[in-house]
Amino acid sequence: MLPAFPLQANEEVTRQTFWLISNYEKVLFYFLATLTVAVFVYGTYQRFARYADGEDDWFDRLDNLSGRIASAAKIAASNEKQFNRDLVGGLMHAFILWGFLTLLIATTILFIDEWYRVFTIALGERQSFWVGxxxxxxxxxxDALGLLFVVGLGIALWRRYVVRTERLWGKHTNWEDAFLVWSLFLIGIGGFLLEGLRIVGASEPITAVEPVSFVGTATALGLAGIGVNESIAAAVYPVAWWSHALLSFLFIAAIPYAKPFHMLSSFANVVTRDEKAGARLPGVPSDLDATNAESIDDFSWKEMLDQDACTKCGRCSSVCPAKASGRPLDPRDVILDLKEYRRSLETDDDAETMDIVADGGESVIDAETMESCMSCMACMDACPVEIEHLKSFTRMNRQLADQGDIQPSMQEVFQNVMTKGNTFGDSPGARGDWTEELDFEVTDARDTDVEYLWYVGDYPSYDDRNKKVARSLAKIFEHADAEVGILYDEEVYDGNDIRRVGEEFLYVEQAGTLIDSFEDCAFEKIVCTDPHSYNTFKNEYPEVDFEEFADDPMMEFDIEGYWNESGDIEVQHWTQTVEELVETGAVALDGTELDYTVTYHDPCHLGRYNDEYEAPRELVRATGCDLHEMPRNRDNSFCCGGGGGGLWMELEEEEKPSEERLREALEDTEAGSAVEKFVVACPMCMTMYEDGRKTGGFEDDIEIVDIAELIVEALDAKNATITASADADAGTGAAPADD
Known part of the structure; x- marks a missing residue:
């Protein structure tokens, strides 16, 4: 039987909650505890009440609240996003979180038991459940979870102050960061110190007092080893106890006013997240008086919550291709710059108001910073607390567009789209000219019912390199005898990237014009060459209330309400469509036709935006190519640099993202320099990598090919083999092999 402090002699094992703490001190303790909780509750109320001052968000983020909370609890408890790209960081955070919650529950249990004892004394018999x-x-x-808590905090301190992990430091690093990690570490260490002192102070051999308290016992042995005996333990214990209590009270009281608030705001942010954030963007009202980011008050309550939820962990910064390329964008700093500006206005009546975003002059965010964003969504994918960076970034891009603070090259693209319906400024009548070199006709979907309405897109229609890809894809459809048709000169630009640059009304005009053309055709599915088009048709067009713009003379379309709101029209990227054709045997490949060593680049709008990673890879494998993955693949893919208008902008870069990606393909893949072909599935990626291949000096080292080109080459190789076999059989008089 373990030595104990029984309620009555010979009762079950337990111990005193307030060892060596007088009744007066207990009264003071509970007074301070009550005051601390009051400060915490009031501060938390104030912080959350601020969100009522923010603008309404564009959709209901509190629907199915119970389901949202359950999902957020799963994400938080599993720490699943903390492990993304950082195993040590994930374990560290898991230890801290689980340890903190365990100690919080343990303290709550003690509190309940203490008052349970008081209640049972009032009934005439003192009882406790904290026994046996x-x-x-x-x-x-x-003890076990408390140890993990301290270990996790030790790792955090090591990474921050010894290794000095780069992403943990930045322009917004301040005392709050140190306060959070050091206060928790000292609270954890202090708890075990108290336990060790209590065990040393018992009139029993240390190892026999509480063997289940293995950390406390080890601490007690360590204290005894440096000369701490019963009397010293009894003298030191009250001082250590009050130091521990006061530091705990200080931490709890500070939660609403400093970085520890992220423990609450982060969870709230995960609860209110948009599962399609980034892939779809909020629209703007047709009211021309509406503003986007003229002042900090234009931001929605969710964007305010995003700012409060940021833990300054730097995960977004560490994966941002714009930052890695030397562009003046740090996603973390943008979110925190907005937060600090808002805080300055709230706390200082004399604080100077500034433009939120502008090209030159005094502003919170510089225009060049927003121009640097590639809309790749790497920052959002990496963020463990579901901050929706792209939503705030697009708001500021729209403000830049309203102000006319747009690069001349981008203004030219807007003009081309307005006058010609395409980003090249070429004649709409030339949109189908790429088909003239084919030895068959591509069906006109305006005249013939088809299964697939193929949206070809701007680059495959007008760019010489991408025309080759369009012709390859057309050959695949012809080989499969698929019912595919195109819109020819009634196809217009889909608007995806100009929307992300900030031209919302032009985006709506293009969308409405294109949907008018869609509705004049009879088809079952839409198939897209470009992942950017695929994303906007699938996730964004159904969100636009076109009727809201019916009275605008610039919007020359006739659509009532929403298009494809129920998702009856399936939208596919061409790799998904062709994968189905391969599976049904309409495109017959046996995986032996080609023997190239290749690597594949995941396009942002197909991968991170829409979680399609396998269809392109299955097609590459179906050709017989030996596919080697780059270190950064799937959701960790590194953007080509063309998204978010980057294709059209003139930006200062230390190294183009496309150049870095090609270097990675040749040096960091398992096959290394043996990689012959860099495979893409996006017209913008094709354009950016062909450029990077030239500017980076890789022309003799690697070839850029689209998956469609590989498939056509594989089909040609198979046909050549069949023809050769048939000729050989004819020469010997044998019957030809059955295909």
Whole structure:
């Protein structure tokens, strides 16, 4: 039987909650505890009440609240996003979180038991549930998880102050960061110190007092080893106890006013997240008086919550291709710059108001910073607390467009789209000219019912390199005898990237014009060459209330309400469509036709935006190519640099993202320099990598090809083999092999 402090002699094992703490001190403790909780509650109320001052968000983020909370609890408890790209960081955060929650529950149990004792004394019989097996289990669990808590914080301190992990430091690093990690670490260490002192102070051999409290016992042995005896332990214990209590009170009271608030705001942010954030963007009202980011008050309550939820972990910064290329964008700093500006206005009546975003002059965010964003969504994918960077970035891009703070090259693109319906400024009548070199006709979907309405897109229609890809894809459809048709000169630009640059009304005009053309055709599915088109048709067009713009003379379309709101029209990227054709045997490949060593680049709008990673890879494998993955692949893919208008902008870069990606393909893949072909599935990627191949000096080292080109080459190789076999059989008089 373990030595104990029984309620009555010979009762079950337990111990005193307030060892060596007088009744007066207990009264003071509870007074301070009550005051601390009051400060915490009031501060938390104030912080959350601020969100009522923000603009309404564009959709209901509190629908199915119970389901949202359950999903957020799963994400938080599993730490699943903390492990993304950082195993050590994930384990560290998991130890801290689980340890903190365990110690919080343990303290709550003690509080409940203490008042339960008071209540039962009032009834004439003092009782406690904190005894026996429950008590022993409690001690074992709290010691184990408390140890993980301290270990996790030790790792955090090591990474921040010894290794000095680069992403943990930035322009917004301040005392709050140190306060959070050091206060928790000292609270954890202090708890074990108290446990060790209490065990040393018992009039029993240390190892026999509480063997289940293995960390406390180890601490007690360490204290005894440096000369701490019963009397010293008894003298030191009250001082250590009050130091521990006061530091704990200080931490709790500070939660709403400093970085620890992220423990609440982050969870709230995960609860209110948009599962399609980035892939779809909020629209703007047709009211021309509406503003986007003229002042900090234009931001929605969710964007304010995003700012409060940021933990300054730097994960977004570490994966941002714009930052890696030397562009003046740091996603973390943008979010925190907005937060600090808002805080300055709230706390200082004399604070100077500034433009939120502008090209030159005094502003919170510089225009060049926003121009640098590639809309690749790497920052959002990496963020463990579901901050929706792209939503705030697009708001500021729209403000730049309203102000006319747009690069001349981008203004030219807007003009081309307005006058010609395409980003090249070429004649709409030339949109189908790429088909003239084919030895068959591509069906006109305006005249013939088809299964697939093929949206070809601007680059495959007008860019010489991408025309080759369009012709390859047309050959695949012809080989499969698929019912595919195109819109020819009634096809217009889909608007995806100009929307992300900030030209919302031009985007709506293009969308409405294109949907008018869609509705004049009879088809079952839409298939897209470009992942950017695929994303906007699938996720964004159905969100636009076109009727809201019916009275605008610039919007020359006739659409009532929403298009494809129920998702009856399936939208596919061409790799998904062709994968189905391969599976049904309409495109017959046996995986032996080609023997190239290749690597594949995941396009942002197909991968991170829409979670399609396997269809392109299955097609590459179906050709027989030996596919080697780059270190950064799938959701960790590195953007080509063309998204978010980057294709058209003139930007200062230390190294183009496309150049870095090609270097990675040749040096960091398992096959290394043996990689012969860099495979893409996006016209913008094709354009950016062909450029990077020239500017980076890789022309003799690697070839840029689209998956469609590989498939056509594989089909030609198979046909050549069949023809050769048939000729050989004819020469010997044998019957030709059955295909």
């Amino acid at each position: 097996d429950f008590y022993l289990s409690y001690q074992l669990v709290t």
